[in-house]
Amino acid sequence: MQLVLxxxxxxxxxxxxxxxxxxxxxxxxxxxxxxxxxxxxGMEQDFLSTSIxxxxxxxKMLSPKQLDEPGxxxxxxxxxxxxxFGIDGVVATTSxxxxxxxxxxxxxxxxxxxxxxxxxxxxxxxxxxxxxxxEGILNADEPGLLIGQRLAEDLKTSLGRRLVVLLVxxxxxxxxxxxxxxxxxxxxxxxxxxxxxxxxxxALQKLVGTDAITEVSVYVGDLAQIxxxxxxxxxxxxxxxxxxxLELDPFTGEMYTVIGFTxxxxxxxxxxxxxxxxxxxxxxxxxxxxxxxxxLRAVGMNSRLVVAQVVIECVIIMLSGLVLGxxxxxxxxxxxxxGIDLSAFAAGVxxxxxxxxxxxxxxxxxxxxxxxxxxxxxxxxxYFPARRIIKTSILQSLRDG
Amino acid sequence: xxxxxxxxxxxxRVYQEDSVPVxxxxxxxxSIERGEFVSVVGPSGSGKSxxxxxxxxxxxxxxxxxxxxxxxxGSLSESELTDVRLFQIGFVFQAYxxxxxxxxVENVEFILQLQGVGKKERRERAQDALRxxxxxxxxxxxxxxxxxxxQQRVAIARAVVSNPAVLLADEPSANLDSETTKEFCExxxxxxxxRGVTIVTATHDPLVMGYTNRRVELVDGQIAA
Ligand SMILES: Nc1ncnc2c1ncn2[C@@H]1O[C@H](COP(=O)(O)OP(=O)(O)OP(=O)(O)O)[C@@H](O)[C@H]1O
Ligand SMILES: [Mg+2]
Numbered sequence: 022m023q024l025v026l027x028x029x030x031x032x033x034x035x036x037x038x039x040x041x042x043x044x045x046x047x048x049x050x051x052x053x054x055x056x057x058x059x060x061x062x063g064m065e066q067d068f069l070s071t072s073i074x075x076x077x078x079x080x081k082m083l084s085p086k087q088l089d090e091p092g093x094x095x096x097x098x099x100x101x102x103x104x105x106f107g108i109d110g111v112v113a114t115t116s117x118x119x120x121x122x123x124x125x126x127x128x129x130x131x132x133x134x135x136x137x138x139x140x141x142x143x144x145x146x147x148x149x150x151x152x153x154x155x156e157g158i159l160n161a162d163e164p165g166l167l168i169g170q171r172l173a174e175d176l177k178t179s180l181g182r183r184l185v186v187l188l189v190x191x192x193x194x195x196x197x198x199x200x201x202x203x204x205x206x207x208x209x210x211x212x213x214x215x216x217x218x219x220x221x222x223x224a225l226q227k228l229v230g231t232d233a234i235t236e237v238s239v240y241v242g243d244l245a246q247i248x249x250x251x252x253x254x255x256x257x258x259x260x261x262x263x264x265x266x267l268e269l270d271p272f273t274g275e276m277y278t279v280i281g282f283t284x285x286x287x288x289x290x291x292x293x294x295x296x297x298x299x300x301x302x303x304x305x306x307x308x309x310x311x312x313x314x315x316x317l318r319a320v321g322m323n324s325r326l327v328v329a330q331v332v333i334e335c336v337i338i339m340l341s342g343l344v345l346g347x348x349x350x351x352x353x354x355x356x357x358x359x360g361i362d363l364s365a366f367a368a369g370v371x372x373x374x375x376x377x378x379x380x381x382x383x384x385x386x387x388x389x390x391x392x393x394x395x396x397x398x399x400x401x402x403x404y405f406p407a408r409r410i411i412k413t414s415i416l417q418s419l420r421d422g
Numbered sequence: 423x424x425x426x427x428x429x430x431x432x433x434x435r436v437y438q439e440d441s442v443p444v445x446x447x448x449x450x451x452x453s454i455e456r457g458e459f460v461s462v463v464g465p466s467g468s469g470k471s472x473x474x475x476x477x478x479x480x481x482x483x484x485x486x487x488x489x490x491x492x493x494x495x496g497s498l499s500e501s502e503l504t505d506v507r508l509f510q511i512g513f514v515f516q517a518y519x520x521x522x523x524x525x526x527v528e529n530v531e532f533i534l535q536l537q538g539v540g541k542k543e544r545r546e547r548a549q550d551a552l553r554x555x556x557x558x559x560x561x562x563x564x565x566x567x568x569x570x571x572x573q574q575r576v577a578i579a580r581a582v583v584s585n586p587a588v589l590l591a592d593e594p595s596a597n598l599d600s601e602t603t604k605e606f607c608e609x610x611x612x613x614x615x616x617r618g619v620t621i622v623t624a625t626h627d628p629l630v631m632g633y634t635n636r637r638v639e640l641v642d643g644q645i646a647a
Contacts, residue, residue, distance in 0.1 A: 024535050031523035312518050319480055319515075320580075321508025321536055323501065415480050419515070 025326055029333040036306060043302050044342050047395075050295045051346025054288055054391060056353045059381035060361075061287070065280040066382045069244075071210065072273040074147040076117065076136065076217070077266055078238025080251050085262045087235060093120045093191045096233035097261055108253060110246035115142040116234045118225050122188040124168075124218055126176040133172065133218045135186060137161075137225030145240040147208055148219065155180045157204035163221035164228075165203030169214025173205045180205055186218070190229050198228055209378075284387070292394050299402040303335055307406035314410055315418025328407040332400065339399030343392060357381050426489075427587050427620040428454040428477055433486035435472050435643075446472040448643040449486065454588070454622060459614045461631045462624040464640035470624035471592050473640065477622065478511050478590045479503045491587045508536055512581030512619070514591040519577035520565040526552060527561045530580045537584060551583040552576070554616075555609060571602035575609055582613050589613065591623040595630055607633045 033040050073079060084095035099116060118137040123130060139161040143149060151157070157167045166184060168176075178184060183199050190196045200220065208214050226232060241250055247265050255263040267274035307314070314327050360378035413421070435447040446469045454460055462470045475481035476488055479495050488495045490510050495503065513519075520529045527548050534544035552561060555575055565573055574594060581589050591610070595603040611633050613619045623630060631637055639646040 024532070028521070028523065035523050313521065316515065316518055317521070318504070319478075319507065320513055320533060321504055321511075323504055416475060 022329075025330045025333060029330050029337060032310075032330070033334055033337060039302065039306070040338055043299065044338055044345070046298055047295060047339060047342025048346040048349060050291055051343055051391065051395060052349040052353065054291045055347055055350025056357075056381070057287060058284055058387050058391070059350070059354050059383050060357075060379060061280055061284045062384050062387065063360075063380045063382040065277055065284075067380070068273050068276050068280070072266055072270045073240075074145065075210075075213070076119075076146050076148075076238070077269060078115075078145070079241045079244070079247050079266050080239040080254065080263060081236050081266075081269055082239065082254060082258065082261050082263050083236040085260075087262070091119075091121060092189055093118075093229055093231070093235075094189075094193070096191065096231060096235060097237075099232055099234045108250055110241045110243060110250055111239055112242045113142065113144050113240040114237055115139060115144070115146075116222065116237050118222055118229075118231075118233075119235045120188050120229075122186050122218065124172070124176065125185045125187070126178040126182070128177045129175055131172060131175055131215070133168075134216060135188060135218045135220065135225070137220055137222035139222045146238070147210070147213055151206040151208055153204050153206050155202070155204035157206070158219055158221055161222040162224055163203065164200070164224040165220065166200040167204040167206060167219040168202060169217065170205055170207045171211060171214035172218070173202070175215060178202060188229070191231050191233075196229060285390075288387075288391060288394065292391075292398055296398045296402050299335070299339075299399070300405050303331070303402055303406045304409065307331060307409060311413065311418045311421045315413075315415050315421075318415045319419060324411055328410055331407050331410065332403040335403035335406075336396065336399050339395055339402075343395045347388070347391070354381050354383065425455050426453045427456045427458070427491060428452070428622065429489040430473075430477065431487045431489075433473075433476055433483045433488060435469070435476060435481065436484045445643050447476070447483070450640075450643075450645060451486075452638065452645065454620060456587075456620055457614070457618045458636060459611070459621045459634045460623070460636045460638060461634040462622060462638045462640060463626070463631060464646070466626075468640040469643040470640055472643075474590050474592050474622065474624050477588070478513060479507050508533070509584065510587040512584075512586040512589040514574065514577045514581050514589065514594045516593045516596045517570075519580070520573055522565055525562045525564055526557065526568070526576045526579075529565070529576060530583050533580060533584055547583060548579075551579045555579050555612075569602075570597050571606060574598065574602075574606055578606075578609050578613060582617060582619050585617065586619065588620040588622060591621065593624055593626070595625065595627055600629060603627065603629055 082097070084097050086095040096118075116139060119134055122133055122135040124133050138148065138158060140148070140158050141160065158165070166186070168184075173179060176184065180202055182202050184202060185197060185199055187195065187197050206214070222234070226234075239250065239254070241247055251263055251265050317327055318324055358381065360380040363379055430450050430452045433447055433450040434445070437444040437446055450473060462473060464470055472481065476483050477490070479490075479498075482496070490506060493506065493510075495506065498506065507513075521532060524532060527545070530548035530551055531544045534547060539547070549561065552558065555578070557572070557575060557579060560568060560572060560576060565576075568576065578589075595606055598606060607630055610621055610623070614621050623634070625631060
């Protein structure tokens with residue numbers, strides 16, 4: 022075996038120019054797959070986190086009629102939420118009261134959603150990383166309004182000014198109140214800036230005369246825990262709808278699945294292309310050495326050892342390519358780790374409710390898949406030249422060289 | 423133990439070419455004693471190479487039997503045949519005898535390595551073999567850096583390093599000029615004299631025939647009377 026390894030290494034060195042080119046091809050392919058994969062994973066991550074942080078949560082509990090008739094009419098009790106229910110895997114919960122509303126300044130009128138939040142427990146939504154002007158919502162009793170930059174511009178209002186909010190109460194009564202603008206925020210996704218007007222949860226409850234809430238968002242530590250937590254909550258609260266983010270946001274759910282699927286197709290396509298190139302290079306290399314292999318077998322080297330030599334040569338090149346490719350990919354990844362600025366295409370990316378910065382993301386599982394697939398394909402690629410060696414008789418090989 | 427290194431009994435080899443049978447060998451019966459130095463001669467196409475291939479276990483006869491040191495090759499499996507080639511037979515071909523990526527010493531060692539000889543012993547034996555042919559200066563040289571004659575001499579050292587029952591050489595001097603051929607034949611003679619290795623060589627070259635003890639002449643796949 023040591024003999025075979027030595028022969029393999031020396032033969033790789035003998036054909037160093039060609040093998041170097043093969044190596045470069047492998048490195049570029051694997052490095053490319055690696056980088057594209059991390060970008061796709063980043064995009065996937067982006068879709069997911071955007072959906073989750075959009076006042077959504079991994080799981081949401083609400084009245085069964087709420088989705089059909091959004092507003093204050095179908096509410097749920099506020100006291101059903103303990104501290105994360107004490108369920109394994111749940112890292113945060115938060116309650117909200119929300120309703121479609123009309124906001125008026127002296128100059129303009131806009132339709133928004135007014136959302137009463139508890140800023141203390143609102144730890145996993147976009148609200149926690151806003152760029153703020155003014156104080157914002159500091160606690161659930163805050164009676165003021167926090168609105169987005171774009172809405173403020175549309176309403177031609179500013180910090181400290183008053184706005185009038187018009188909404189339909191729990192008993193279909195019209196409610197009209199004045200709010201002072203306590204903060205103006207800029208969000209990563211511009212859409213948030215004209216969609217929401219935020220205020221304190223208890224202040225809003227008091228205003229509309231209820232103790233109830235619209236929804237509870239539940240956040241888990243690991244996506245894999247969602248089904249279990251969801252099932253548990255559903256049995257605990259049979260009269261309430263318990264929905265996962267996939268059910269609440271099927272479009273993003275689809276995108277998420279499609280990207281995941283595309284990633285694997287991409288890996289497969291690239292590696293297959295690589296493999297055909299590799300087979301081609303290997304078969305050529307073996308054909309050139311037909312006479313040498315014939316001689317080795319003639320003087321008493323077992324055909325299996327001759328084949329092992331070719332397979333080892335192939336696997337060594339493949340493994341080197343894999344290591345260098347992943348190494349190179351990692352370097353590119355680190356270089357891109359801050360993200361690629363997509364703000365030039367801001368309008369386009371926003372249509373997909375994506376952030377304007379594309380941040381690559383590494384998934385350990387993908388390393389393993391790329392690694393295993395490469396080695397496996399290296400073995401498959403060496404099968405063809407190996408078969409050719411075995412199928413050719415010694416005398417034939419000695420004649421052909 | 424019999425006195426014969428090689429025996430063939432009524433060996434026939436037929437190639438089936440487009441349903442027309444080509445008779446390369448027609449009933450060759452031949453016994454070669456240990457220590458003989460035999461040349462196989464005859465016109466082109468008379469079956470010299472085929473005979474050597476059949477004796478060396480590179481080809482199987484269509485009919486008849488081949489025995490090397492009392493072992494009948496006909497009953498052996500492919501891997502047993504590989505072992506016979508490794509342990510009992512030394513080959514010197516017309517060209518491309520050596521492994522390009524190995525030095526002269528490593529090329530000679532290669533056979534011993536396949537035979538499972540330990541590292542230290544095989545290095546010593548390989549060096550001894552080369553030294554006994556006065557090839558010390560080639561120890562670390564690769565085939566590409568040797569002349570044709572040097573390569574053929576290293577090939578002999580490689581072929582006899584493990585004292586095979588028979589050394590087979592098919593037109594070993596075809597690529598050599600007469601001066602180098604002479605040197606080469608002297609090497610063969612020394613292998614035959616000093617080590618007592620049985621040698622069978624196919625050749626067109628009268629110079630080579632001059633060194634041998636016996637001449638077997640083939641005509642149309644048969645031994646000429
Ligand atoms: N693989 C093969 N297929 C078909 N016919 C073959 C094959 N090998 C050899 N022959 C035929 O067998 C006969 C003997 O060939 P062989 O090579 O043994 O002759 P030779 O005496 O060695 O000739 P040369 O002096 O040219 O080397 C020839 O007629 C040749 O055409
Ligand atoms: Mg011939």
